[in-house]
Amino acid sequence: MAEENTGSKSTILIVDDSEINRDVLKEIFKDEYTxxxxxxxKNAIDLIVKSRAFLSAILLDINMPEMDGFAVLVEIGKVKLIDKIPVIMITSDTSSETERKCYEQGVADVICKPFDSVIVKQKVGRSIELLLSKKHLEDQLNTQTRLLRAQFQQLQKQQEVLKKNNSMIIEKICTIVEFRNLESGYHLRRIHDFVSILGKxxxxxxxxxxxxxxQIGVMADASxxxxxxxxxxxxxxxLKPGRLTRDEFEVIKSHTTRGCDxxxxxxxxxxxxxxxxSYDICRHHHEKYDGNGYPDGLKGEEISIASQLTxxxxxxxxxxxxxVYKAAYSMDKAFGMIVNGECGVFNPKxxxxxxxxxxxxxxxxxxTKMKEAEENKALHGEDDDYYEDDDD
Structure with a gap:
C-alpha cells in the first residue's frame, strides 16, 4: 500500500520485476527519497493512481511480465500523467531504436543497466528539478493570467462607466443646443442613427x-x-426665419471653431x-470634398471619414x-438633391x-418621427403628424 509522503523527502516509484535491481536502486536513493x-x-498502475498527488518520479523497467513498461506508459497517458510525473525508463537494451521509442512515448530520460549510481542520481534529480521548475512557471503563469484577467475585467467595467458618462455629457450639453436652436429633441438621435448606418x-x-x-459607435456618439x-x-x-446676410452667415459659420473651444x-x-x-467632427462637418467648405477649406481625404459621415x-x-426658415423636403427630393450635387460635393464612395x-x-x-408624435400626444393630448416618404 502507498501512503502519502508527509515528510520533507520527495517520493519516487521503482517498477522492476527484478528484486535485485529494485534493491540496487533503493540503495542509491534511500537517503534522498521516500x-x-x-x-x-499492473501493480505499478495501482500505485501510480493512488500516489499521483505526491509522486515525484517513476523509474520504469521496460521488460516485465504481464505488462511491460511501454504498456504502462500507455495507461499513464490515458490518465494524463505523463506530463505531470517524470518517467525514467530502465533498460538493458542500449540500441538507439529503443531509446528513440522511449522518448517518442514522452519519457523524461533513459537509464541503462548495469546502473552507474552517479549517472542514475543525476538523471533522476534533473528530471524532478525540471518538473518542479515547469510547475513553478505554470503556477506563475496561471497567477499572472488570473491577475491580468481580473485587471482586464476591471478596465472593461471602467470603460463602460466612462463610455456611459461620455454619452451623458454629450446628451445633456447637446440638449441645450437643441432648445436654443428650436430643433426637435430627436434631431441628434437621427444624426446618431444616420452616422451608424452610413458607417456600417x-x-x-x-x-x-x-x-x-x-470606431463607428464612438463616431455616432460624438456626432x-x-x-x-x-x-x-x-x-x-x-433663429432668423429669413435669408441670412453675408455677415450673419459668417457668424453662423463660426459655430465650428467656437464649438471646438x-x-x-x-x-x-x-x-x-x-x-x-468630437473635436474633429465639430470643426470639420461643414468641410466639402471639393475644398469649398469651412472653416479650414479641407479637400478630399483631408477630411476625416467621421466628419464626412456627420x-x-x-x-x-x-x-x-x-x-424655422424652411419647410421639409420629401425624402426622395432630398436624396436627389444630395446625389445630384445641389448641396455641395461629397465623397463619391x-x-x-x-x-x-x-x-x-x-x-x-x-x-423617430413616430416616437416624436407619440411623445407630443402624451404631453399635449393631441396628434402630431409624423413624416412619411412618398414611395418607401
Missing amino acids: ILEADNG YVLNMYPEYGLTEY AMHDIGKITIPDTIL IIRMLADIQDKDYYDY GLADIYDALISER LINCFRQAKLEMNNAFIK
Whole structure:
C-alpha cells in the first residue's frame, strides 16, 4: 500500500520485476527519497493512481511480465500523467531504436543497466528539478493570467462607466443646443442613427478606411457634438426665419471653431477617443470634398471619414426636417438633391454608401418621427403628424 509522503523527502516509484535491481536502486536513493516499489506493470498502475498527488518520479523497467513498461506508459497517458510525473525508463537494451521509442512515448530520460549510481542520481534529480521548475512557471503563469484577467475585467467595467458618462455629457450639453436652436429633441438621435448606418456601409464596402464597429459607435456618439458651438450664436441670427446676410452667415459659420473651444474645456472629463472625434467632427462637418467648405477649406481625404459621415447625415436631416426658415423636403427630393450635387460635393464612395443606405436611413427617420408624435400626444393630448416618404 502507498501512503502519502508527509515528510520533507520527495517520493519516487521503482517498477522492476527484478528484486535485485529494485534493491540496487533503493540503495542509491534511500537517503534522498521516500521509495515505493512495484514488481510488475499492473501493480505499478495501482500505485501510480493512488500516489499521483505526491509522486515525484517513476523509474520504469521496460521488460516485465504481464505488462511491460511501454504498456504502462500507455495507461499513464490515458490518465494524463505523463506530463505531470517524470518517467525514467530502465533498460538493458542500449540500441538507439529503443531509446528513440522511449522518448517518442514522452519519457523524461533513459537509464541503462548495469546502473552507474552517479549517472542514475543525476538523471533522476534533473528530471524532478525540471518538473518542479515547469510547475513553478505554470503556477506563475496561471497567477499572472488570473491577475491580468481580473485587471482586464476591471478596465472593461471602467470603460463602460466612462463610455456611459461620455454619452451623458454629450446628451445633456447637446440638449441645450437643441432648445436654443428650436430643433426637435430627436434631431441628434437621427444624426446618431444616420452616422451608424452610413458607417456600417463604409465598413463593408470600403475596408480601406479601416473602420471598426467600435470606431463607428464612438463616431455616432460624438456626432451629437457637431453643433455645440451654436450656443454662442445670438438668437437673432440663429433663429432668423429669413435669408441670412453675408455677415450673419459668417457668424453662423463660426459655430465650428467656437464649438471646438467648448470641447477643449471638456478635455479633462472626456475619454480621449470621444474627445478626438468630437473635436474633429465639430470643426470639420461643414468641410466639402471639393475644398469649398469651412472653416479650414479641407479637400478630399483631408477630411476625416467621421466628419464626412456627420456632414452628410446633418445635411440630409436638415433637408427632410422642418426648420424655422424652411419647410421639409420629401425624402426622395432630398436624396436627389444630395446625389445630384445641389448641396455641395461629397465623397463619391460616401455617395455610393448613401445610395445603398437610403431605405434604412429613411426607416430610421420615420421611426423617430413616430416616437416624436407619440411623445407630443402624451404631453399635449393631441396628434402630431409624423413624416412619411412618398414611395418607401
